[in-house]
Amino acid sequence: MTGRRRIRSTVLPRSLVRPARAGALSAGALAACAALVAGCGIVPGVTESPGDDTITVMTWAPENAGATTKPGMPAFAEAYGRWVNAHGGIGGRPLRVLTCDERDDAVAAARCARRAVAENAVAVVGSYSQHGDAFLPTLETAGIPYIGGYGLTHDEFTSPLSYPVNGGQPALLAGLGRTLADACGPVALVRPDTIAGDQLPPLLDSGLAAGGHDPSGDLRAAEAATSYGDTAERALEHAAAGTGERGCVVPALGDRTGIFMDSFRRARAEHPEVRTATVLGSVDQTVLDASGGASGPYEGAYVTGWYPEAGDARWDPMKEVVRAEAFGDNRIDPADAGVQTTWIAYTVLRQAVESLGDGEVTADTVTAALDGGLKVTTGNVTPTLRWKFQDTLASIGLPRLVNANVTLHVVEKGRLTAAADGFTDVTSTLRDAAL
Secondary structure, eight states: OOSSOOOOOOOOOHHHHOOOOOSSOOHHHHHHHHHTOTTEEEOTTSOSSOOTTOEEEEEEEOSSOGGGOOTHHHHHHHHHHHHHHHTTOBTTBOEEEEEEEOTTOHHHHHHHHHHHHHTTOSEEESOOOSOHHHHHHHHHHHTOOEESOOSOSGGGGTOTTEEOSSOHHHHHHHHHHHHHHHHOSSEEEEEESSHHHHTHHHHHHHHHHHTTOOOOEEEEEOTTOSOOHHHHHHHHHHHTSSSSSOOEEEEOOGGGHHHHHHHHHHHGGGSOOOEEEEETTTOOHHHHHHTTGGGSTTTTOEEEESSOOTTSGGGHHHHHHHHHHOTTOTTOOTTOHHHHHHHHHHHHHHHHHHTTTTSOOOHHHHHHHHHTTOOBOOTTSSOOBOOOSSOTTGGGTOTTOOOOEEEEEEEETTEEEESSSSOEEOHHHHHTOOO
8 A cells, every 4th residue: 555654663773873962052953942942841940041960851742732632741741840850850950841842743743853952952751742753863863862752653662762661552452452352242443544553453463362362353444534433333333243242342543533432422322232442542531531521432441551540559759749839730630641651751761860870961871871771660650661772572573662561441430440450461462463
């Protein structure tokens, strides 16, 4: 099929993607900095002309882009910057947090990356973007690490400058398949008709196969459709295909999942009862809230996630930051996986910087610390994180995926609630995926 962007899966040697950073910004970079200020923010209380010991980082996300809006991520980053500076900085160094509105747009994402370079950021931390091919080459050329992206793109699990803290959609789909193998009759997967979408059925089917279940029905849908009535009908027909068991429909359309569910809600009354199930990235707490909560179409759905439920005590340190520095800021929901990922990403940054002691903090030294075997603990909201250039899942083209743990949730009264205790490690399931 033509007209689709091929997923980049080749990992370049570090010598080709990490040239030495210049000690000073070029005139062109300074001009770019001035041109890119619009749409970006900075933590109050930290000067815009930082001293030599100030650590500059950036966090970006779409802040007003419809279904993909994630204002809580940059808002939490700013709150974290205020909190850490109120407690002496990181290793005694002030933290300067820049934010950028990614707008769910490739051009804006590239612009944010160029500003990170112009501002001499040592890392991009806890960010959300579906446009990895637009910003990662810029970060790679400048040697700036991308710590704790949301895990939306294949590029985040292949770039040697990416340090993901979760397993992205690969882990979520494999874990969901394993759950549905025990809970469902026929399973219908609704996914984008794109090359990226082509990767989803093998991931879900790897989990189904691990539970002795037949493969899912692979239903392709237009990536940018404004209605999914026909697709919803086909999904319902497949899930109720005469086995006598209650089938399941799995929409995995990213920011278009909500549009599909509107069509699905209208169509389901004419069909036998089925269950829905999906993954974070297609649905999270902000989506549930926006779609009507307990009265919305996701009530009762299974959802695989990366982290413990929001009420777990392991999130208390993150919530303390919110209480201290962002009380009343409605952009920040501690139950949102984006906010949680940003907290974990800044935990990684803090431990990487602290591991440098009195040494210089630059993009290169932070990267060297992360590549040098640093073990990052996150208060057990993830396993201990450690990145290697070629990790366990390199054989299936995911060399940077180091956390394949997932959790199972169910939507009850409009909230994501734990449906099982603890984590499930789907590393072995992913290894068997026919990618």
